[in-house]
Amino acid sequence: MREYGNCWRDFLSGDDVLDSSWYEGSSWNEMLCIYRHELAIKLGEGFRPLIDGTFHEENELKGRNHVAQRLYCYSELHTNEELYAELTSWRRKKAAIERKAPYFIGSNRLLRLISAFVPQSLEELLQLPGFGESKAGEYGSEILEISCRSEREKGFPLDWVPQQVSNEEYMAWLYKQKEQKYKHDLEQYRTRRMMLRGIADGKNLLQLEQECELSRRDLLEMMENLEKEGYDTEPLIMYELQEMSEEEQKRVWSAYEELGDGYLKPVLQQVYGTDTVSGAAMELLYERIRLIRIRFRRSVESKQSVG
Numbered sequence: 001m002r003e004y005g006n007c008w009r010d011f012l013s014g015d016d017v018l019d020s021s022w023y024e025g026s027s028w029n030e031m032l033c034i035y036r037h038e039l040a041i042k043l044g045e046g047f048r049p050l051i052d053g054t055f056h057e058e059n060e061l062k063g064r065n066h067v068a069q070r071l072y073c074y075s076e077l078h079t080n081e082e083l084y085a086e087l088t089s090w091r092r093k094k095a096a097i098e099r100k101a102p103y104f105i106g107s108n109r110l111l112r113l114i115s116a117f118v119p120q121s122l123e124e125l126l127q128l129p130g131f132g133e134s135k136a137g138e139y140g141s142e143i144l145e146i147s148c149r150s151e152r153e154k155g156f157p158l159d160w161v162p163q164q165v166s167n168e169e170y171m172a173w174l175y176k177q178k179e180q181k182y183k184h185d186l187e188q189y190r191t192r193r194m195m196l197r198g199i200a201d202g203k204n205l206l207q208l209e210q211e212c213e214l215s216r217r218d219l220l221e222m223m224e225n226l227e228k229e230g231y232d233t234e235p236l237i238m239y240e241l242q243e244m245s246e247e248e249q250k251r252v253w254s255a256y257e258e259l260g261d262g263y264l265k266p267v268l269q270q271v272y273g274t275d276t277v278s279g280a281a282m283e284l285l286y287e288r289i290r291l292i293r294i295r296f297r298r299s300v301e302s303k304q305s306v307g
Contacts, residue, residue, distance in 0.1 A: 033186040040179035068129040070162050072109060073173040075116035077165070083150045084115035090146060094139070105139065114143060118152035127156055195222055199236045205287075208236075216283075220290050227294050237291045244288055252289050256296045264289055 088111060095102040106114075110130050119125045122140050126133070154160060191212050198208045209216055223233045241249065248271075255267040267289055277285070 033182065033189050036178075036182040036185070040175055040182050067162070069174070070165055070170065071113060071117075071129060071158060073170050074161050074165050075109075075112045076173065077169065078116050079112050080115040080118065080150060083118065083147065084111055086146050087111040087114060087143070090142065094142075106135070106143075114147055115150075117156070117158060118147050118150050119144065119156070120148055120152075124156045127158060192222065192226070195219070196226070196231060199233055202235060202239070204239050205236070216287065220287065223291075224294060227298060233294065237294060240291055241288060249292060252292045253296060256293060261293050261296055261300075264293070267293075 087106070088108075091102050091105045091111065094100075094105050098105075107130065110128070113128045113130070114125075117124075117128065119128065122136055122144065125131050125140055125143065126136055191214065194212050195208055198211060203211070205216055205219060208214075208219055212219065214222070223236065226233055251271050252267060255270045259266050259270065264286055268285060271289070272285060
């Protein structure tokens with residue numbers, strides 16, 4: 001078994017050094033995730049690489065998304081927290097009414113842009129990155145109703161922003177974004193590995209939900225991604241569908257053949273009718289037809305590869 005490892009060395013006063021082991025073990029992927037995360041933390045603290053450091057920073061400062069990134073940076077450093085709280089409250093209520101995930105209404109980053117620059121018209125809203133015509137048509141008037149109640153110090157256009165953020169502030173912010181991204185990647189990697197081990201050990205969704213600290217919906221999404229990558233999740237599917245009759249499973253399968261596998265709701269309505277159960281019972285039905293969809297897609301891909 002090959003062993004991997006990396007460490008960070010701090011040179012102290014005199015000849016003293018302090019070594020920090022970032023990871024030692026047999027998994028190259030995990031070591032790489034930890035290395036990137038720990039390095040991003042050090043860069044965020046002000047350390048800079050001696051080799052190719054200038055070239056690296058110039059790319060960050062002159063990238064094609066440079067202007068938008070500066071706006072994001074400024075908005076996070078100058079958020080109107082009171083306005084941001086109002087916007088998040090509105091988003092939460094809107095998401096509940098429309099039965100959508102909150103980020104479909106507006107990401108945290110977008111709400112921070114709004115709270116920092118306080119747009120007063122639809123034209124100004126459309127100048128914010130990530131806010132397009134579609135979102136303006138759906139939510140523009142409601143957002144403006146909230147933002148117009150707040151005062152602002154500077155107006156649009158936002159060409160004054162780059163001069164308000166120093167390169168040092170900007171680079172520190174960029175490295176913080178990388179730190180958060182690599183931390184997320186590391187958590188995803190570990191959760192994915194934990195789930196694969198759980199499936200191999202015969203654990204069910206409830207056990208994985210507790211062990212991985214994820215919702216059942218997130219676990220199902222991870223199962224779909226694992227299937228796309230070629231991993232076998234069939235043992236878990238078999239366990240979760242053992243209380244579902246073969247006849248019921250066949251009806252769901254036939255609905256996918258007729259309607260396609262793009263959306264769950266049409267399949268649910270065709271198999272169980274429009275006036276079906278609600279609440280936890282409804283979630284269970286969605287969960288089961290989603291598990292059957294994994295099988296259905298696997299079958300389609302297998303036939304295509306053979307053909």
